[in-house]
Amino acid sequence: MSLFQIIFTGSKQALSAAEGLVKKAVEEKGRDHKVAFPDTAYSLPVIYAATGKKITNLGELEEVLPIVKSLIVEEEILDKALNAGLATAVSAEIIEAVKYATMETPYSAPCAGFVSDAIIRSLGVPLVTGDIPGVAVVLGECPDAETATKVIKDYQSKGLMTFLVGKVIDQAIEGKIKMGLELRVVPLGYDVTSVIHVVTVAIRAALIFGGIKPGALGDLLKYTKERVPAFVNAFGPLSELVVSAGAGAIALGFPVITDQTVPEVPTLLITQKDYDKFVRTSLEARNIKIKITEIPIPVAFAPAFEGERIRKGD
Amino acid sequence: MEDSRTIETATMKMIEKAKKDNVETAWDRAEKMKPQCGFGETGVCCRICTMGPCRIDLVGDGPKRGVCGADADTIVARNLIRMIAGGAAAHSDHGRDISHTLLMAAEGSDYEVKEPEKLIAVAKVFGVETEGKDIKEIAKETAIKALEDFGRYEGLTLYPYTANEKRKKIWEKNDVWPRSIDREIVQIMHQTHMGVDADYVNLIQQGVRASIGDGWGGSMIATELSDVLFGLPKPIETEANLGVLEKNMVNIVAHGHEPTLSDMIVQASQDNELLERAKAVGAEGINVVGMCCTGNEIVMRHGTRMAGNFLQQEAAIVTGAVDAMIVDVQCIMPSVTQVASCYHTKVISTSPKAKIPGAIHIQFDEKHAYEIAKKIILEGVENFKNRIPEKVHIPEEKSQAIVGFSVESIIKGLDKVVIASAQPTGTVKPLVDCIVSGVLRGAAGVVGCNNHKVQHNYGHVELIKDLIKHDVIVVVTGCTAYACAEAGLMKPEAKELCGPGLKTVCELVGIPPVLHMGSCVDCSRILILLNEVAKYLNLDISDLPAAGAAPEWMSEKAVSIGTYFVTSGVYTVLGVCPPVLGSKNVTKLLTEDVEGIYGGKFAVEPDPHKAAQLMIDHIEAKRKALGI
Ligand code: SF4
Numbered sequence A: 001m002s003l004f005q006i007i008f009t010g011s012k013q014a015l016s017a018a019e020g021l022v023k024k025a026v027e028e029k030g031r032d033h034k035v036a037f038p039d040t041a042y043s044l045p046v047i048y049a050a051t052g053k054k055i056t057n058l059g060e061l062e063e064v065l066p067i068v069k070s071l072i073v074e075e076e077i078l079d080k081a082l083n084a085g086l087a088t089a090v091s092a093e094i095i096e097a098v099k100y101a102t103m104e105t106p107y108s109a110p111c112a113g114f115v116s117d118a119i120i121r122s123l124g125v126p127l128v129t130g131d132i133p134g135v136a137v138v139l140g141e142c143p144d145a146e147t148a149t150k151v152i153k154d155y156q157s158k159g160l161m162t163f164l165v166g167k168v169i170d171q172a173i174e175g176k177i178k179m180g181l182e183l184r185v186v187p188l189g190y191d192v193t194s195v196i197h198v199v200t201v202a203i204r205a206a207l208i209f210g211g212i213k214p215g216a217l218g219d220l221l222k223y224t225k226e227r228v229p230a231f232v233n234a235f236g237p238l239s240e241l242v243v244s245a246g247a248g249a250i251a252l253g254f255p256v257i258t259d260q261t262v263p264e265v266p267t268l269l270i271t272q273k274d275y276d277k278f279v280r281t282s283l284e285a286r287n288i289k290i291k292i293t294e295i296p297i298p299v300a301f302a303p304a305f306e307g308e309r310i311r312k313g314d
Numbered sequence B: 001m002e003d004s005r006t007i008e009t010a011t012m013k014m015i016e017k018a019k020k021d022n023v024e025t026a027w028d029r030a031e032k033m034k035p036q037c038g039f040g041e042t043g044v045c046c047r048i049c050t051m052g053p054c055r056i057d058l059v060g061d062g063p064k065r066g067v068c069g070a071d072a073d074t075i076v077a078r079n080l081i082r083m084i085a086g087g088a089a090a091h092s093d094h095g096r097d098i099s100h101t102l103l104m105a106a107e108g109s110d111y112e113v114k115e116p117e118k119l120i121a122v123a124k125v126f127g128v129e130t131e132g133k134d135i136k137e138i139a140k141e142t143a144i145k146a147l148e149d150f151g152r153y154e155g156l157t158l159y160p161y162t163a164n165e166k167r168k169k170i171w172e173k174n175d176v177w178p179r180s181i182d183r184e185i186v187q188i189m190h191q192t193h194m195g196v197d198a199d200y201v202n203l204i205q206q207g208v209r210a211s212i213g214d215g216w217g218g219s220m221i222a223t224e225l226s227d228v229l230f231g232l233p234k235p236i237e238t239e240a241n242l243g244v245l246e247k248n249m250v251n252i253v254a255h256g257h258e259p260t261l262s263d264m265i266v267q268a269s270q271d272n273e274l275l276e277r278a279k280a281v282g283a284e285g286i287n288v289v290g291m292c293c294t295g296n297e298i299v300m301r302h303g304t305r306m307a308g309n310f311l312q313q314e315a316a317i318v319t320g321a322v323d324a325m326i327v328d329v330q331c332i333m334p335s336v337t338q339v340a341s342c343y344h345t346k347v348i349s350t351s352p353k354a355k356i357p358g359a360i361h362i363q364f365d366e367k368h369a370y371e372i373a374k375k376i377i378l379e380g381v382e383n384f385k386n387r388i389p390e391k392v393h394i395p396e397e398k399s400q401a402i403v404g405f406s407v408e409s410i411i412k413g414l415d416k417v418v419i420a421s422a423q424p425t426g427t428v429k430p431l432v433d434c435i436v437s438g439v440l441r442g443a444a445g446v447v448g449c450n451n452h453k454v455q456h457n458y459g460h461v462e463l464i465k466d467l468i469k470h471d472v473i474v475v476v477t478g479c480t481a482y483a484c485a486e487a488g489l490m491k492p493e494a495k496e497l498c499g500p501g502l503k504t505v506c507e508l509v510g511i512p513p514v515l516h517m518g519s520c521v522d523c524s525r526i527l528i529l530l531n532e533v534a535k536y537l538n539l540d541i542s543d544l545p546a547a548g549a550a551p552e553w554m555s556e557k558a559v560s561i562g563t564y565f566v567t568s569g570v571y572t573v574l575g576v577c578p579p580v581l582g583s584k585n586v587t588k589l590l591t592e593d594v595e596g597i598y599g600g601k602f603a604v605e606p607d608p609h610k611a612a613q614l615m616i617d618h619i620e621a622k623r624k625a626l627g628i
């Protein structure tokens, strides 16, 4: 199957999953049932940023579905493929929103799920100053915990903010990686759709710091591409859904680096099978230059450890 | 009626001026020629012996065979391959001259090896040992080997060995591997002599063999060795159209084909002695500009500005501002001297192979190249003061263009998007990736001339605009390149006319969507690029989502080019119908059957929009077949 067809397939899968969940939720809770993410002024950020519409209940959420559908035009041409990727992002947000609307605690430790506005505001300054030189989204499953640990720790030592999605969370735990917002490693969730919670971070950054008007999709994509130094690492076998989510990342200007054989796209979709070079390739692809030279001391030393209090006993 | 002659404003203005100045142009002569002969147009007129001329009546109950008994199939096939012979001969003689110039560079002359690395690469193709040898020694042996390829008496020509394995097998199997470049041309002349070959398939096969000797022989040698001698083209900025002529400078138009002359003209135009002389006659300096393919040669390597393409050669003189038009060989309208006689322009012919009544002939001699080049330029400088002020009108039109895309510079440019820690540099991988992923749908080569039968530049520009809109990256050579440069398709802003994929690629790599790859002989660069991509993917050229077109072709060289593209596996759309319709069999062979043999075929479509659609459909079909 051609790359674009894989993307379209994934987008359609995401859409039908979203349709199913919304339908079920409406049946169970009714159209007036409240929909919201916690601690945000931006409603469902992806939908809000793209359309300017704030979604408040399941009925309004249902109305978004045809918009998603209209984004999937199966013509084999780049912008249609990227739009399909964005459609997957919206579907993912819808699915996650239904989770928050219908479940008591959709996420529990170690997973963070939705990231609050307050946290994004706290990330703003270090992102601008380059204190956080980049945002890594690591998703899927590495061949082993050791590889996962090595990659994540490498990002951590370089001061990057790393979000984890999928089995790699367990691998990070197995590798005894210290996680938490201050440590700049944040596990989001096990479902692929939870990747949307980092997408909304980028999107809210554009709304908060970039002054992008909700609904101005073109400006938004330009801002994320130029100003949010994020990239995606996709490990392990890639489903159509993941590939199409990857197209969404590319639409936002975030390159995808994978250990799988895929039809590569220069600077945007890159295969790297050598795990020792994975981090270097990712930084190179996103053109991230690390400000602080790594100091050769035995413990990883980087701003990511600033939040860690060193007790006398250590 | 005049409005329909060109889409290009500067040329249109000059057509009007010509009318006022009582000057006849190709368009006027074409008008007088109408209606053109239907027998010749369909290829069924034969003048090969003096029992003729014979003609075949296609519709009525007139003769179906010539006096000798030749039928329409034979006559059409003979005429067609004689066109190939003409084209292949022109290119190959050009290649031979360049090879000879390399030999002279090795033996000591005004020329030198500018690209030793490329010379070593070419030497390898010819099996010349390079280890531990002086560069002059390598140049000498390579030049001799190259010259041998024109007339070797045993074995096969060597350059086609650079083709991918599948292609070579196809040529071997069909027995069309050229034995020597000249021999195949001579054999065409023999085979088409009265009373020799009457089998149209056999005749076309020989045409194919000679055309491969051109594309993968004469032309390729011309290009490769020109790079060795004059430098590898690299991206460079320039301007195109008649507006590059300067009011206050000595305007020298270099027109023709061989860079041996034009490159020297560019060098010599910087000579202090000449510059001082120019000042003395009241000019601010010397403005050398290019026309047709020799213009392409110097723009690719020096950024020399591009005055215009084939149908603009008379228009350039009509500006009244050309002090000298220096010509060598090929595509020089004999009318230039007639047009020049209405102004002060001096036409200077330089080749013993091409003299024009009314021109000043200063024979170019590679042995004293620099001195002669100076002498020729001096003619123009001295002529500056003879300008007739009331007859001078330089149209202001000119456009920015980035040119200089040799295969080597394309690959180097692609390295910009390579992620060094994950991907190799120095390969066509990024281009291949763009195509395989679907970001680019494919690639097209658009080449060829101008022809009064097509509105000037309309065929080129409209076709190419459709292709880039559909995310097909376009490479061009010859007079197509001028059309594109003049229409602004070679500047970075042209990305706005592209589909989203090609636009992204233009931004990432920093290129315009239409890449100027050089002159007519540089069509061989397109073969090399296609071949590199095919090799990288372990496929044949015919498997690639690629297509070719010659929307406004006119010359026999174009017939040879089209034939070697098709028989290298490229689907090729012609905007002007070749004289073959008189034979249903030959027409079917060229537009259908040939695909089963070589993987490429011809199509004829005068409407550039429909032609683009044919190419796009072909590209999409090839993608489907590859599952990409
Ligand atoms: S070769 Fe035959 S067809 Fe041609 S002119 Fe002579 S007699 Fe006529």
Ligand code: SF4
Binding pocket: B292, B293, B309, B310, B330, B331, B447, B448, B449, B450, B477, B478, B479, B480, B520, B554, B555, B557, B558
């Ligand atoms: S493209 Fe055609 S007209 Fe132009 S220089 Fe080449 S052969 Fe001549």
